[in-house]
Each structure stands twice: as C-alpha cells, then as structure tokens.
Amino acid sequence: MEYKTTNIKADKFTFPVVELLTTELESFFNEMDIRTSQAPAFFLNAPLVLDFTKLEGNSVTFLELVVDYLRTRGMNPLGVRGCPLTLAEKVDELKLAVLPEERKPRKPVARKDDSISIKTIPSEVPAVHNVFHTRTVRSGQKLTAMDGDLTVVASAGAGSELIAAGNIHVYGALRGRAIAGVGGDKSCRIFCQKLDAELVSIAGTYRLSDDIDDRFRRQPVQIFLEGEQLQVQLLSETP
Amino acid sequence: MGKVIVVTSGKGGVGKTTTSASFATGLAAQGHETVVIDFDVGLRNLDLIMGCERRVVYDFVNVINKEANLNQALIRDKRVEKLSILPASQTRDKEALTEEGVSGIINELKEKFDYVICDSPAGIEQGAVMAMRFADEAIIVTNPEVSSVRDSDRILGMLSSKTVRAETGGEPIKEYLVITRFNPSRADSGEMLSIEDITDLLAIRLLAVIPESESVLSASNIGAPVIMDKDSRAGQAYEDCVKRYLGEDLPHRFLALPKKGLIDRLLGR
Numbered sequence: 001m002e003y004k005t006t007n008i009k010a011d012k013f014t015f016p017v018v019e020l021l022t023t024e025l026e027s028f029f030n031e032m033d034i035r036t037s038q039a040p041a042f043f044l045n046a047p048l049v050l051d052f053t054k055l056e057g058n059s060v061t062f063l064e065l066v067v068d069y070l071r072t073r074g075m076n077p078l079g080v081r082g083c084p085l086t087l088a089e090k091v092d093e094l095k096l097a098v099l100p101e102e103r104k105p106r107k108p109v110a111r112k113d114d115s116i117s118i119k120t121i122p123s124e125v126p127a128v129h130n131v132f133h134t135r136t137v138r139s140g141q142k143l144t145a146m147d148g149d150l151t152v153v154a155s156a157g158a159g160s161e162l163i164a165a166g167n168i169h170v171y172g173a174l175r176g177r178a179i180a181g182v183g184g185d186k187s188c189r190i191f192c193q194k195l196d197a198e199l200v201s202i203a204g205t206y207r208l209s210d211d212i213d214d215r216f217r218r219q220p221v222q223i224f225l226e227g228e229q230l231q232v233q234l235l236s237e238t239p
Numbered sequence: 240m241g242k243v244i245v246v247t248s249g250k251g252g253v254g255k256t257t258t259s260a261s262f263a264t265g266l267a268a269q270g271h272e273t274v275v276i277d278f279d280v281g282l283r284n285l286d287l288i289m290g291c292e293r294r295v296v297y298d299f300v301n302v303i304n305k306e307a308n309l310n311q312a313l314i315r316d317k318r319v320e321k322l323s324i325l326p327a328s329q330t331r332d333k334e335a336l337t338e339e340g341v342s343g344i345i346n347e348l349k350e351k352f353d354y355v356i357c358d359s360p361a362g363i364e365q366g367a368v369m370a371m372r373f374a375d376e377a378i379i380v381t382n383p384e385v386s387s388v389r390d391s392d393r394i395l396g397m398l399s400s401k402t403v404r405a406e407t408g409g410e411p412i413k414e415y416l417v418i419t420r421f422n423p424s425r426a427d428s429g430e431m432l433s434i435e436d437i438t439d440l441l442a443i444r445l446l447a448v449i450p451e452s453e454s455v456l457s458a459s460n461i462g463a464p465v466i467m468d469k470d471s472r473a474g475q476a477y478e479d480c481v482k483r484y485l486g487e488d489l490p491h492r493f494l495a496l497p498k499k500g501l502i503d504r505l506l507g508r
Contacts, residue, residue, distance in 0.1 A: 137396075138395045138397075138399070139393040140392075141400070154442070155442060157392045158392070159389060159392070160396075
C-alpha cells in the first residue's frame with residue numbers, strides 16, 4: 001500500500017557519549033556540575049548516551065540516580081551501551097534505548113583524575129568518501145562510490161559499470177554504463193571526455209545509447225537533470 | 240626465477256594455441272629455456288600443433304594428482320633444443336585443475352625454465368582462471384572483430400582482479416596485445432576493425448599483428464608451429480613478435496595491402 005502520512009527512513013546522528021568511569025556518585029555529580037557550568041548551552045536538552053563499558057561494579061540504583069541527575073539538570077539521556085544484563089530491566093523501566101557497542105577497539109586506560117569523559121562519536125558523522133581510479137575499467141568490472149563521487153582517469157570499456165551516489169567523472173572514453181546519484185540526488189552530474197556510453201542515469205532517470213543524439217557521440221560532454229529530463233551538453237558549449 | 244606468461248583471449252578460436260606454440264618456440268629458439276603448458280583440459284590441442292601428440296604419456300592432471308612427476312610428463316621438443324611441452328589431459332575436465340596443484344607445478348617450472356607459457360582455454364571459468372592465476376605477464380590474443388575485442392576487455396578485467404598479483408596488491412600484470420587473423424583489405428573496407436580501433440578500445444601495448452594466412456592452418460595440420468615456416472608472412476610476424484617482446488624495436492609489418500607487382504597485374508592475380 002501507499003503511505004501518505006509518514007516516511008520512515010534510516011539516518012545518522014551524532015550524540016555526546018558519557019563514559020562512566022566510577023561508581024562514586026558524589027564525585028560524578030561534582031564533576032558533572034563543573035562540566036555543565038562550563039558549557040551550559042551544550043548540555044541543555046542535550047541527548048546523551050551513557051556508556052558502561054569501562055565501569056566495573058554497578059547497581060540498579062546507580063543507573064537510576066545517574067539518569068535522574070541528568071534529567072533534573074535538563075539533559076536528555078536517550079540510551080545506554082555496554083550495559084550489563086543485570087540492569088536490563090531498569091534500562092527498560094527508565095525508557096532508555098540499548099545501543100550497540102563501539103565498533104573500534106579503544107585504549108582501556110583512562111585518565112585518573114577524570115571520572116567521566118565526554119566525547120562525540122566521529123564514526124556517526126555521515127562521511128563523504130570519494131573513489132578515485134586510474135586504470136582502465138574493463139568489461140564486466142563494476143566500480144562503486146556509495147558515499148561520494150567516482151573519478152576515473154582512464155577509459156571505461158563497454159560492459160563496465162560505474163555507480164556513484166555523487167557525480168561521475170571519466171577522463172577518457174565512457175563506453176559502459178554510468179549511474180550517478182543512486183541515493184536520489186538529482187543535482188549529480190556525469191562528465192566524460194568521450195561519450196560512447198551504453199546507458200547513463202542520474203537519480204533513476206536514464207537514457208540508453210540509442211536515445212543519445214549522434215552529435216554528442218565521442219565528444220566531451222556533461223549530463224545532468226533538468227526537471228525530469230536528462231540533458232546532454234557539449235563541454236565546449238557550456239556557458 | 241622464470242617468468243610466467245599467460246596467453247589468453249576470452250573468446251575461442253582466435254589463435255591462443257597457435258600464438259602460444261609459436262611464441263614459446265620463438266623464445267626457445269632465441270636461447271631461452273621455455274615450457275608451454277596446455278590448460279585446455281578435456282580439449283587437448285597444443286600437442287597436435289606442436290607435433291608431439293604421439294609422445295604424450297603423462298599429462299598436467301597426472302602431475303597435479305601426483306600420479307607422475309613433472310619430468311615424466313614434460314615432453315622435450317625434437318626440433319628446438321630448449322623447448323618443452325606439458326600437455327593437457329584429454330579425459331578429464333577443468334575441475335581437475337586445483338589451485339594448490341597448479342601453484343605447485345608453476346613454482347617448480349619457474350625454477351627450471353626462463354619462461355613458462357600458459358596456453359589458456361577459452362571462456363572465463365575455472366580453466367581460464369587457473370591459467371592466469373599465477374601470471375606475471377599476459378598476452379591477449381584478439382581478432383579484429385567487436386565480440387573478440389569485448390571478450391578481451393573482460394579478460395583484462397579478470398587479470399586485474401582474479402590473479403594472485405592482483406589479490407596480493409603486487410605489481411600489476413604486464414599486458415601485451417597480439418592481433419591475429421588481420422586482413423588489411425577487409426580492415427580498409429571497414430569489414431574488420433582497424434588496428435587503431437582495437438588499440439584504442441583495449442589501451443594496452445601492441446606486441447604484434449599476425450596477418451591472416453593459409454600457412455597457419457597448414458602448420459597446425461603438420462604439427463609444426465607456424466613460426467618455423469620462415470617463408471610465411473604469419474611466421475615472420477611471430478618472429479618479430481618474439482624479438483619485440485625481448486626488447487628489439489621493430490616496425491609492425493603486414494599492416495597494409497601488399498603492392499601488386501607487374502606480373503601479378505598481367506596475370507590478373
């Protein structure tokens with residue numbers, strides 16, 4: 001069926017993670033007070049993740065008091081990670097989400113004078129990752145750049161496939177298929193030195209070799225979307 | 240340590256075995272210890288072209304299965320001193336070529352020979368993959384025809400992904416192009432692709448252009464690689480091919496139509 005009221009999709013966010021390093025509540029509260037006073041705007045209504053991975057020995061009460069403290073100070077603990085199973089029921093009761101463990105192994109030693117460390121998780125930032133290729137792309141080969149642009153400083157043979165979330169640049173002959181903007185980005189373009197493609201596509205709108213005007217054949221061109229129409233333009237004719 | 244060179248094409252019938260036989264014979268004649276291996280298990284042909292079919296006792300698969308050792312299976316050529324042949328099995332299929340077995344044999348051959356020429360079967364399956372798997376260099380055999388060129392392009396893609404060199408991130412395989420069955424008059428009239436079209440499409444170094452010639456067929460039938468036929472144009476082109484590979488700077492011959500002499504004209508030939 002067709003959904004009209006909502007779109008549900010996956011997305012990435014960056015949250016501060018509060019790594020708990022001690023179960024001594026008193027020192028935790030004191031240090032947290034100092035930190036929040038240093039950057040009140042950062043912590044106000046801030047969504048936080050509580051990390052239990054480095055904590056030894058903890059209790060249900062401890063979790064409850066920490067969450068209570070953070071909420072009364074205007075912060076918004078959303079979830080936990082590295083939480084022992086004994087706390088599962090409490091986590092549920094406090095309406096916290098259980099988040100997966102950090103992917104990268106990390107150094108186990110923490111600074112002694114710090115009972116809490118706050119950091120952002122860099123891996124959560126959606127990264128642009130461009131792909132660069134310098135050898136001829138052969139028939140049957142497929143190159144993909146799912147988080148950025150794809151640049152080929154050579155030719156792409158008939159029967160090859162270039163696929164990118166962003167733009168596609170071919171500094172040689174493009175004889176295979178070029179599929180740009182696979183994530184739906186309609187502003188993506190395809191550039192090549194010599195157009196002889198079997199198929200070109202931007203954000204799902206495609207054109208076959210047969211439907212490309214002969215005057216563009218083997219010419220340096222750019223291809224882009226104008227409305228719902230794919231446009232081919234000689235690079236020499238760009239304004 | 241010897242060099243491993245695969246002779247491959249993707250498409251069948253383009254002249255891989257003819258090229259392997261002549262290239263190996265040429266290298267040996269130039270004084271290099273050379274062995275040529277037939278990877279076309281089940282469709283054994285190389286021994287016929289090399290004229291040693293009556294001397295095959297053990298084959299490649301026997302050695303892989305440790306039913307014979309390499310020395311028992313290798314056939315020394317009677318005409319060219321430094322040339323040996325490792326024939327394929329006619330009764331097995333390509334699945335008999337295990338990675339471990341092929342690797343062991345190639346390593347052993349590399350110790351003894353300067354050049355190990357692997358005559359690949361057509362296609363892109365097990366046999367062809369095993370023939371290219373351990374290659375240091377590749378000779379791509381292509382006919383001046385679009386489907387052959389596209390298949391060669393596909394094989395070039397596999398060379399840069401399915402070989403040990405590619406997988407271990409070693410130096411890329413050196414690739415050479417040999418165009419066979421070239422007919423200048425048909426290329427001029429547009430019935431065949433031109434040399435420029437092919438080199439533009441494949442973008443690898445052109446090693447040789449072998450003209451279409453009756454002598455290739457007759458050479459196969461008498462079991463003597465065409466390079467031994469010094470009078471034939473194809474034989475001379477292969478001779479140039481070997482010398483060019485070994486570093487000589489020779490111009491490409493037989494690319495244009497031979498000029499008709501007065502007698503030919505008078506006789507209407």
